[in-house]
Amino acid sequence: MKRKLINSFIILSGSTLITKVFSVFNRMLLSRLLSEQGMALYILVIPTLSLCITLAQFSIPSAVFRLISHPKYNNKKVIISAILICFASCLLIMLSILCFSQIIAHDFLKQDQAYYPLLTMLPFIPLVAISGIIKNYYLGKEDVWTLSVAQLLEEVARIIFTYFMIKSFVNLDMTYLVSIAILAMSVGELASIIYLYFKMHRKVNVTYHPIEYFKDHFILKDMMNIALPLTGSRILHTCYNFIEPIVLVAILTKLNINESDIHMQYAIISGYVISLLVTPTFFNNVVLRLLLPILNKDIAYRRLRDLRKHVIYGVIVCFLISLPFTLLFYFWGDKCLLFMYNTNNGYDYLKYMSIPFTLFYLQTPLSATLQALNKNKEMFMMSTLEVIIEFVCLLILTPRYHVLSVAMVMLIGLFTTLVLSIYHVYKYVYREA
Secondary structure (H helix, E strand, O other): OHHHHHHHHHHHHHHHHHHHHHHHHHHHHHHHHOOHHHHHHHHHHHHHHHHHHHHHHOOHHHHHHHHHOOOOOOHHHHHHHHHHHHHHHHHHHHHHHHHHHHHHHHHHOOOHHHHHHHHOOOOHHHHHHHHHHHHHHHHHOOOHHHHHHHHHHHHHHHHHHHHHHHHHOOOOOHHHHHHHHHHHHHHHHHHHHHHHHHHHHOOOOOOOOHHHHHHHOOOHHHHHHHHHHHHHHHHHHHHHHHHHHHHHHHHHHHOOOOHHHHHHHHHHHHHHHHHHHHHHHHHHHHHHHHHHHHHHHHHHOOOHHHHHHHHHHHHHHHHHHHHHHHHHHHHHHHHHHHHHHOOOOOHHHHHHHHOOOHHHHHHHHHHHHHHHOOOHHHHHHHHHHHHHHHHHHHHHHHHHHOOHHHHHHHHHHHHHHHHHHHHHHHHHHHHOO
16 A cells, blocks of 8 residues: 555656646746736736636536545546536636627726637637546546646647747737637647547446436536535635736726736736746645545544544645745745746745745645545635635735735735634544544
8 A cells, every 4th residue: 555655656746747847848938938028918817717717617627536536436427427517617608708808808907918818718618627527537546647648748739839839920919929828728738638538438438328328327416515615615716816916906006006017017926936936836736636535545434543644744745845945945046037937037026935835835735634524614614714814915915015915915815724724624633533
């Protein structure tokens, strides 16, 4: 068991590291192919994309992971039910983007050039939903090798498309170049879907008679029991990320600060500093994927002593993972920014945020524990409180600290969630016998 766990950790960490390197390379490539204004526009559009993905996926991929890993459920039922639910949600979101892109660009983002990048999201929405379902199927089956190859193909396809298309049409207007960068995401997802489909098709026969399927095989209730609380939490966070630049621009323009300066400073904090800080956190995903099944078994077999031990181990491992990156960003953050994004802009912000950002790493084993305990309601209430506090703090801090308030609010949110998570884990794991 321990040997299998170590092997899975090595494979998943190594493959995720390689994938992350390609992802980072893609961001570096964009920062060099696009101008600073282009990167600012790209970063401005991303929160809207994240909101659309959250609404379209409806946390169904996460439900697939939980159900596939449970021996009670049939693989075919889970996959086809998930695809049908996501098909309906994706269709609704795509129609909404088609109808409201102009309004979002002009009235909310205050950037008319965002219209075409927003429209370019249309093919990405269904592709990322299908990709998420298939990837979580492999996660549930603990087939980390196939998943790793798919993620690598996704990043390679995206980079190749981005480089050659932007180089070929370099004289186009900035809004079209940013649209190409977003379209590249769809190309990457399509590449991974094609690979995963042919791998999965050998293992899962997805052919069903329609009447028989809807009569006996549509497991809507079980999926929704998992997906709804998770979706609620994610929608809150993505809605906040969507609203954040809108509120920032609205407040700061009243203080006679130029809109382009606001967009540029927001791009530096959100696109350079925060993106760099979260780059190493893929290790957290590895820990979560490996720790959650272990905690599930501890709870299922009522091994409370082992559960407590594994929670502590998870916290220690995540802290040790965070330590070298914290030191790297604090002492050599300017060199990291220069290497990643070809600029030193944001170094002061990076140094300011690097040490307290360790809280993000410590949150992972606590979240895994609450998920294993099926405390979805508590997690949703925590997310609600976190978003409310962040929004109130944004309104209070922005007039005084301007764009820096984005970084401050993020750290306040991380601290709030960590404290609440510690309380609930202590309550349900350590205090209750």
